[in-house]
Structures are given as C-alpha cells and as structure tokens.
Amino acid sequence: MRWSNYFIPTLREDPSDAEVVSHKLLLRAGLIRQLAAGIYSYLPLAQRSVIKISNIIREEMNAVGGQEFFFPAIHPAELWQESGRWSVMGPNMFRLKDRKGGDYCLGMTHEECFTDIARNHLRSYKQLPQVWYQIQTKFRDEARPKSGLLRTRQFTMKDAYTFDIDQAGLDKSFEAQRQAYSNIYKRCGLDFVIVDADSGAMGGSASNEFMIYTNAGEDMVASCPKCGYAANTEKARSSIPAVDDGDGGQAAEKFPTPSVRTIEDLVNFEGGATADKQIKTLVYVSVAEKGNESKNAPFLALLRGDHQVNDAKLSNAASRFVGNKLGDGWTQTAVRPAHAEEIFDLMGAHAGSLGAVGVTKLPVIADEALRGRKNMTTGANVEDHHLRNVSIERDIELTTWSDLRTVVEGEGCPKCSEGILRVAKALEVGHIFKLGTKYSDSMGARVLKSDGKEVPLIMGCYGIGVERILAAAIELHNDEAGIQFPITVSPFQIVVSPLNMKDAEVKATADGIYDELTKAAVEVLYDDRDERAGVKLNDADLVGFPFQIRIGTKKLKEGKVEFYDRATKTSEDVAADQAVEIAGQRIQKSLQALNAVTA
C-alpha cells in the first residue's frame, strides 16, 4: 500500500473535544472521525485494525467450538417483550416503527435472537452443548457517550452464547470461554485482570469481567495483592474490624441535637457519636414498570455512618426485596434517591434527621456491616433530635440484610483475610456471564433429557467490545509521539520511509524493499509521499506502526538503512540488502510473542 494514495488524515494538533489519550490519538492518527455524539466513522486504518481484532476473536472462538452466526441489527418488539426486557432497557434502547406502525428496536444485545433459534431448533440433550457467536453491531442510546471509542452508542460486539443441558456443562463452557477470552486479550497485547462482577440487567448468577487498568476506565476494581482476589467494586466485599459497642441493653433515647444535619455534624456535636457508631438512613425509590404503567416503591437503606452506599448493590437488593413485593408482571427499571418532598411525605422529617426506628410502612434494607450492632445513634425523624442507644435488631423492623456498601482501599481482603485491598480505576473490555435459565425460562427454550423429561436450556453469554479493544490497546501503548501498536492489532506491520524522494538512489532502494516485503506478504505501508523527513517520521510515529525502515541519503552511501522499533524506540543500522530479511524476522518474533497462548 502506498501512503501517497492511502487515506490517512493525520492532524498536527489535538482536536478540541477529545479528552482521553486514545480518543486524541485515534483522531490525530487519522483512524476515526465523529459523526454524532457517541457515533464514529472508522477510516481505513481503523477498519484494518478492527478486522484484525475481529479475526483474532474469530480464531479463538472457533478454537473452542464456536459457530459463527450473523443476526439482524433490527428486532421486532415482540421478541423483547417476551423476555421482559422491552421495558427493562428503558430509554437505552433505540426504538422505531415500521410503515405499518409496528414496534422495532435496534439490537442492544442478542440473547433473545439466539434463544429464539435455540428454542425452535434444539430438541434434545444429544444436540448439546452448542457454542454460538457472532460479530455484530450493537446500538445503545447511552445517557452519556464519552471518551471516543470507549463509550459509544453504536459499536461492534462479539457476542457468544452457550447452551448446555446442566450446570456442569455450563461450568465447562464458561471455563472454555474464559480461556478463549484470556487468549484474545493476550494476543491483542492487553494486560488484563479477570474480576468478579455484578450481573446487572443481563441477569444470571456468576459473571466475570475482563479489565485493564487505566484511568480512562469507568469502573473501580478492588484487588488483593496477596491472594489475587479481584472484583468490581459493584460486587467486591471486604473484611473490616468490628466496632466495640460496649454493653447492650440500654433503652433507646431521644435527645436534642440542634442544627445537626449531617453525619459530620453529629460527630462534632457534644454528646454525639463517631461516624462508625451512627446509622445512616437513606430513602430510595424503586421504579417499576408493567406495560405502560409505572409505579414507585420507596424503601429505606441503612448503612454505617462512615460507609458509602453502592448503587449497583443497592439496585440488586431493591429488585430482590422491594421489586418482588410489587406483584406479577412488574419489573424494576430503576432505583433513584427519593426527592426532598417525597422524603418529607414518607418520613415526616427532612434528610438529615432521618431514622428507621419505628418505621413499619416501608421496606428497610440494612447493610451487612450493621449486623449485631447496638448502642448506635441515628435520626429521630424529628427535626433537631436524634436517638441514641439504638440496637439494630431490637429497635428496627428490618426487611432484610444485604451487602450495600462500597469497599474502600486499605480494607481487608475478604478471601485470604491477610491482604490489604487496593482499589484502582479500570476499563471493562469483556464480560462473561453464567445466565442459567433466565432466558430459556422466559422464552420457553427447553430440550429433552435422556430420561425423557423436558428441562430448560442452561445458558451462558459472553461479550467483547471490538473497538474497545482497539482503544484500550492505544490507552496502554502510547507515548508523546503517538501510538505504539501491538503488531497483532496494528493496521500495518511496518512502514518503509524513504526520507528524500528526490534522491534517486534512496527512492530505488525503498522501491525495492517495498516490493520484496510485499512479495513476502508482509503488511507494509510505503510512505512514497514527497514530504520532508520530519513529516514522514512524525506521521509514522504518530500512527504507531510497530516497525519502520528509514532510508536516508547519508547512510545509504554506506549501504545502510535504519531499522526502527516503535515500541522500544530503538534503532539500528542494517545493510540495505538485508533489511527485508531482518524485518521479516522481527515481525515474526513479535507476532509469536503475542500469539503464544494456551491452546
């Protein structure tokens, strides 16, 4: 490929609306352009990368028995109504009508489509297991698209689904996918960590996320350096020291606390309590939908004064203990903090004076860390008053206990109890779930076992964001000059740069090297532009091709050219007539290093 005729619109300056490094470099290096918020056009360089990443994924999927499908991006509403997710997905789903007024949506994911095929055509345990996947466009009307390709409204996803006859089969399928995923990230040059994760709206039991550590990420991962425990903070637990509550048995007592409104106020108040001896009372509303109806179910969440509520945990707890009280057909679609007026209506007091003692008309979910606590202080639901000597079990009518709090760096590891947890920002590049029977139940996907009994298919689902891998590779591999592509995902493996096209000898040498590399099936880009050396070198560095062969007048007089390694930023002079061979060796070595994975 000749650069002079290839479309690579590089930019000298950072575009003003790019913030994270991968976004800046994708734009500057001429890989992408924005069409609308969270919607990007992939230019030829990006498309080459995306195809390479897709092929790596395809190879690893096929290696574990995957069969490639291709489903539509546009789905009839009925399919999603069956699974119940037509309402669950809410405004995140792009919806449209056809000419007859029928409801459709753009696919956010494809559990429903795959399950539909499975229920119609899988009849017997003898057909199992099945491993099905596709590489397809997904549409999600994100509330806030951001960071270039990291959170978009349209993107390519490899989604895979496994169908097994029993839990043991699912465990096996899940493990195979987990290994395939590990191979994929390794081959793409991403250092990753596998963490325990929340299943969210996908439903199901176990789930693992594949994360890379980067500040451009949107998740927090808690990990133990000692035993390797790692979990998304939406899921992570920790061990924390018990608080000495002293003797029990004293009766709860109301006492005046003028102008005390916050945990902090009460800590500083004469006769108050330290934060770890306070109960924080939060009012939330579980919003549920059924058809076109919507319903609000308020509830209380209790936490230790110095603990922070975790939204994901709260939402899960609410759907289990509040949502299921709503009755058949109601699905929780959101959990939100109650508004000031709602709080006053429900509690007869404002936020800042709230407590759960004596509250019977609202469900009360208490964080596990409050178990067994006594002699605590909490709001009295009366302005300027609090209650002391409150024993949780004795004085508060609890609906349930649940893990609601967000772990904090420095707390104890929940697994080995020796390590100290670290918390760091991370980007999710893949997520695998053990779905179980969530979709086979709701959509009626059943097969016959050997004993002739009908059982629901046991499903797993597995997703990778293709462009996110590209962006992640750039987040992890870049320097001041630009991208440093891992060779497996680089648009080209090597660039040949004659530094003065007017020098006939330089040009002839470069032509020759380019021809030979092309014949050797090397993915080579020939920078035959009549540009100054600085422009060519800067562009090659910016786009980040793993290797460069630089051909200049002076060195060529000694029969040498420069071989440059973008990753290590080292160069060596090699004989011009050996450059092709050396390039071939380096490329092979580099490919092998990344592609060496567990079979």
Place this chain on the structure above:
RNA sequence: CGGGGCGUAGCACAGCCUGGUAGUGCGCUCGGUUUGGGACCGAGAGGUCGGAGGUUCGAAUCCUCUCGCCCCGACCA
C-alpha cells in the same frame, strides 16, 4: 435529566464586553528554493460566523427561542 463549557475556513483559535460589512497560525493550490525530526519566499483558493426570530440605519457582536458537541454528576449488558 441536573451542573458547567463551547459552536467563527479542513484543524486550532482571536474578534463579541463597548454593533460599522471577518482575522491569525497550521493545512490546501500554483511557482521557486530546500531535503534525517512537522522548511523558507512569493502568489492564491477557501467562511450561510450552528439555526430561527427579534432589536437597530446597520448584528459574528445585543435579546429570545432552538439545535448540536464536550466535561462533571445521575445513568450505564
């Protein structure tokens, strides 16, 4: 959805406060010189100033509405 910021040439921006018919750098075209880290000289092309309405003799500039984009938060398989 709440808070903040920004829309002027392909890109980055100035001009707006204090109204007078649009400018700088890079890029682009042509000619010449130059050629190992984003060259130089000369001559050019390129703009519905996001959109609509209003005020005014006159609006990029003032007012109202609206659309879009970015950031923080809410939200997020």
